[in-house]
Amino acid sequence: MAKYTTKEERMYLRIRNLCGLLGIILPVLAIFSASIAAHPGDDWWWSLSATYYQTPALVGVLVPACIVLISYIGYNATDNLITSAAGISGLGIVLFPCKVSWIPDGTPVGFFQVPIEISHYIHAGCAALFFFTIAINSIFQFTKSRNTMTERKKLRNKVYRFCGYGMLALEVVFIITRVTPCPGYWTMILEILLLLLFGFAWLVKGRAFPFLNDTEEDLHGGERG
Secondary structure: OOOOOOHHHHHHHHHHHHHHHHHHHHHHHHHHHHHOOOOOOOOOOOOOHHHHHOOOHHHHHHHHHHHHHHHOOOOOHHHHHHHHHHHHHHHHHHHOOOOOOOOOOOOEEOOOOEEHHHHHHHHHHHHHHHHHHHHHHHHHHOOOOOOOOOHHHHHHHHHHHHHHHHHHHHHHHHHHHHHOOOOOOHHHHHHHHHHHHHHHHHHHHOOOOHHHOOOHHHHOOOOOO
């Protein structure tokens, strides 16, 4: 496999892998920690966002991931804008908590202590923007190459596009569940799938899977990853 020996290369790989790992472990930590906490309502497990009120897992994992995204230096200004927008909108998810059945309307919540029904709409908008920008980044930025388009790079691009278009499709499904009589727990399912796609794309970008990485012979000195 191709070796990445400079400090800058190793740093970027670690950042990408950290971001991907945080996306993967967030559902696990949030659900597990919420499951062993006191349950304020029967629908506590219908949304990862709802675990905000039971466990610090959501804040503890999502905030570092967003800081990584905001701090990430991409290949160009567009790359930086997309990841920064994702990071800022991700912070909005935790700064403005969602609405839950066991907290009445008008109750101040979140960092800015706004009424929960208002916070919910801001939360939903931030979540939609977060996954939209992550999807766009995966589809259009991760798939770029400086020079040589190797066979493994083509394979990675298929993975990036699958993850990106998958996230966009799931967002459409999420909207459908909001306007049709779907079970409430569909929110949890869709959130988990979105985070898994997000995390997997960033792990591939971080070269976490050796069978997808280029060999020395593949690179020819110009492939971006």
